[in-house]
Amino acid sequence: MAQDPQIVEREKRSGGCRFLRAFYAPRQLFEELADKPSFLAMALALTAINLVLVVVALPKLQALTLHMFEQNPPPVPPEELERVRALLPKQVAIGGVASGVLFPWVIWLLVALALKIYAAFSTKEAPYRTLFAVAVFGYLPVFLGSIIAYVLILALPVQSLPHVTLSLAAFLPQQKTLLYNFLAQCNPFTWWSLVLWGLGGAVAMRTKPSGPVLYMFGLWLLVALLLAALGTLSPGAA
Amino acid sequence: MSRAAKVGIALAVLLGAGVVVAAVWRGLNPPGTPVKVALAEERLFEDKVLATGKVEPEGEIDVTSPVAAKLLRLAVREGDRVKAGQLLAELDTGDLENKVKSAEAALAVAEAELSALKNVRPEDVAQAEAGVREAEELLKEAQAVADTAQKKLERYRFLRSHGAVSAAELEAVETEAARAQAQVRAAEARLESAQARLQALKNPDPQKIAVQEARVNQARVALEEARSQLAKAKITAPTDGVVLQVGPREGDFLQPGAFILKLGDVNRVRVVAELSEQDLAGIKAGQKGVVTWSAYPGKEWPAVVERLSPTVTRKADQTAESIYKVYLRPEKEGLLPGARVDVSIYRTPPRKAVLVPLEAVFGTDKEKFVMVVENGVARRQKVAVGGSNELYTEIKEGLKPGTMVVLNPRQVKEGERVRPETLAGQRKGS
Numbered sequence: 069m070a071q072d073p074q075i076v077e078r079e080k081r082s083g084g085c086r087f088l089r090a091f092y093a094p095r096q097l098f099e100e101l102a103d104k105p106s107f108l109a110m111a112l113a114l115t116a117i118n119l120v121l122v123v124v125a126l127p128k129l130q131a132l133t134l135h136m137f138e139q140n141p142p143p144v145p146p147e148e149l150e151r152v153r154a155l156l157p158k159q160v161a162i163g164g165v166a167s168g169v170l171f172p173w174v175i176w177l178l179v180a181l182a183l184k185i186y187a188a189f190s191t192k193e194a195p196y197r198t199l200f201a202v203a204v205f206g207y208l209p210v211f212l213g214s215i216i217a218y219v220l221i222l223a224l225p226v227q228s229l230p231h232v233t234l235s236l237a238a239f240l241p242q243q244k245t246l247l248y249n250f251l252a253q254c255n256p257f258t259w260w261s262l263v264l265w266g267l268g269g270a271v272a273m274r275t276k277p278s279g280p281v282l283y284m285f286g287l288w289l290l291v292a293l294l295l296a297a298l299g300t301l302s303p304g305a306a
Numbered sequence: 307m308s309r310a311a312k313v314g315i316a317l318a319v320l321l322g323a324g325v326v327v328a329a330v331w332r333g334l335n336p337p338g339t340p341v342k343v344a345l346a347e348e349r350l351f352e353d354k355v356l357a358t359g360k361v362e363p364e365g366e367i368d369v370t371s372p373v374a375a376k377l378l379r380l381a382v383r384e385g386d387r388v389k390a391g392q393l394l395a396e397l398d399t400g401d402l403e404n405k406v407k408s409a410e411a412a413l414a415v416a417e418a419e420l421s422a423l424k425n426v427r428p429e430d431v432a433q434a435e436a437g438v439r440e441a442e443e444l445l446k447e448a449q450a451v452a453d454t455a456q457k458k459l460e461r462y463r464f465l466r467s468h469g470a471v472s473a474a475e476l477e478a479v480e481t482e483a484a485r486a487q488a489q490v491r492a493a494e495a496r497l498e499s500a501q502a503r504l505q506a507l508k509n510p511d512p513q514k515i516a517v518q519e520a521r522v523n524q525a526r527v528a529l530e531e532a533r534s535q536l537a538k539a540k541i542t543a544p545t546d547g548v549v550l551q552v553g554p555r556e557g558d559f560l561q562p563g564a565f566i567l568k569l570g571d572v573n574r575v576r577v578v579a580e581l582s583e584q585d586l587a588g589i590k591a592g593q594k595g596v597v598t599w600s601a602y603p604g605k606e607w608p609a610v611v612e613r614l615s616p617t618v619t620r621k622a623d624q625t626a627e628s629i630y631k632v633y634l635r636p637e638k639e640g641l642l643p644g645a646r647v648d649v650s651i652y653r654t655p656p657r658k659a660v661l662v663p664l665e666a667v668f669g670t671d672k673e674k675f676v677m678v679v680e681n682g683v684a685r686r687q688k689v690a691v692g693g694s695n696e697l698y699t700e701i702k703e704g705l706k707p708g709t710m711v712v713l714n715p716r717q718v719k720e721g722e723r724v725r726p727e728t729l730a731g732q733r734k735g736s
Contacts, residue, residue, distance in 0.1 A: 139339070220329060220330065223333075224334070225333075228334070234326065238325055238329045256325050260318065
């Protein structure tokens with residue numbers, strides 16, 4: 069039995085092409101994922117690259133943590149402070165590697181779950197596997213932002229890093245206001261991923277993209293406002 | 307793709323690029339470490355200790371009961387001015403007067419007995435001599451009777467040996483002779499007694515006189531004691547002053563040492579300030595102070611520290627709070643004894659000085675520094691410091707008024723870019 073020529077054409081454009089299509093032809097990519105939701109290779113590749121980036125930037129991350137610790141030491145006795153300082157590099161290494169591996173997977177799981185909930189409420193059929201694939205490929209802009217962030221971490225002096233942010237807050241002087249903390253959540257790379265996740269979810273659910281995109285932005289807005297409020301209220305926040 | 311979508315994508319790309327560029331720019335031009343700052347200011351500097359205190363009269367005297375007696379009459383009331391020696395109170399003297407009379411009688415008896423020992427009357431001697439003579443006569447008579455009885459006995463014994471008298475007759479004569487001998491011995495004893503009495507009258511015993519003299523002295527002391535007690539029953543003022551407090555009421559029975567009244571001079575008062583233990587450093591006699599009293603808001607009594615307590619004491623038995631007493635002499639009248647007052651003692655009298663907040667100064671005992679902000683950069687500046695109070699440190703050298711100093715200097719390094727976060731409002735120097 070002869071295969072559909074369109075499907076054959078899509079299958080030809082697999083692997084690296086898929087990765088690039090997330091940036092210039094996302095709808096096409098998500099239609100392909102709806103037909104064949106393979107994501108494992110991409111997910112593992114992203115995890116591995118993320119891990120490598122963490123390991124490469126680890127000395128700088130440790131130095132940054134120590135710098136911030138010295139700038140705002142916790143209110144504990146001096147001997148306890150010394151003990152915490154000695155443990156910090158090890159804790160940063162373990163935490164950095166763990167988060168480098170786990171963080172993308174947690175995000176993908178949550179995004180896929182959010183889309184599944186939307187599908188359930190809008191009575192659309194969309195397999196969780198397909199939605200997870202959408203979450204993995206829609207994560208690419210966030211991943212791109214991470215790479216830029218790691219480059220900045222490696223390139224800039226440690227003292228400068230606390231002031232660096234890849235968000236709209238970069239246009240304002242550092243301050244402890246709700247607006248500033250909210251703008252610190254407004255990352256264009258996150259927005260880009262939100263659009264892709266909404267679009268991919270719509271393709272998987274065979275519906276118009278406006279609904280899932282607005283839904284994803286709505287969820288983000290809630291989380292962003294919550295984080296901004298916490299950042300404003302917490303005593304050590306700047 | 308529609309034109310609007312293309313424009314949207316272009317704007318999004320521009321926004322993303324702008325964010326990245328802004329992040330890089332901020333990374334290359336960090337805003338500096340946020341620091342709290344203040345300005346060095348020339349202003350009035352003083353270092354004073356605040357405490358509460360109590361006004362006490364100078365030379366305060368408690369007048370107490372010298373004896374156990376009932377308070378018969380109070381001759382003064384609270385607030386009365388009295389002169390030294392003036393009657394203050396009278397105690398009931400009924401028992402005391404009786405005691406004096408009894409002592410007088412005892413003395414009279416003792417003196418009479420002594421006089422009798424020392425001064426012998428001639429009639430007494432003559433009487434004693436007559437007694438001796440009478441005793442001698444009686445002795446002679448008794449001896450004559452005894453001699454006769456003895457002869458008679460001898461005769462009867464001869465007659466009995468010849469059977470001329472019966473045994474019963476001999477026995478009766480023997481009894482008569484024995485009685486006569488007994489009368490002789492009684493007469494001899496009486497004579498000895500009369501002679502002894504005569505001898506005593508002619509030559510008195512010095513030992514007896516000494517004993518009697520001691521008794522007289524004893525009676526005299528007892529009388530003086532009784533009179534003294536009687537005199538004490540009239541209580542008089544030991545010094546000039548004002549009656550500050552009266553304790554008992556008329557009719558109350560007082561034990562020896564019981565409080566009756568308090569005397570003092572309201573024009574000569576002192577203020578006893580109770581300082582916290584941690585405030586006593588630097589407090590010396592001669593320092594100036596100011597006393598204020600809530601009874602006269604706004605009015606001040608200048609005072610001078612006169613002396614310091616040699617010990618730290620507990621405020622009350624039940625509390626663990628320690629206090630240090632400082633005695634001040636007010637230079638104006640008007641404070642009433644017993645008043646609770648507020649006291650300020652100046653360790654450093656008010657003077658013009660360049661001041662910075664305490665937390666701006668750091669360093670060692672030998673060298674002190676402040677971190678000044680010049681063109682957004684922190685720079686360490688050596689300074690010579692003077693006194694300090696709970697808020698400010700006096701800068702004697704090394705800093706001009708108006709210079710911006712960092713309030714958390716240990717968190718910034720020499721040459722570090724800093725961002726003055728808040729210009730701390732200079733608190734009122736006190």
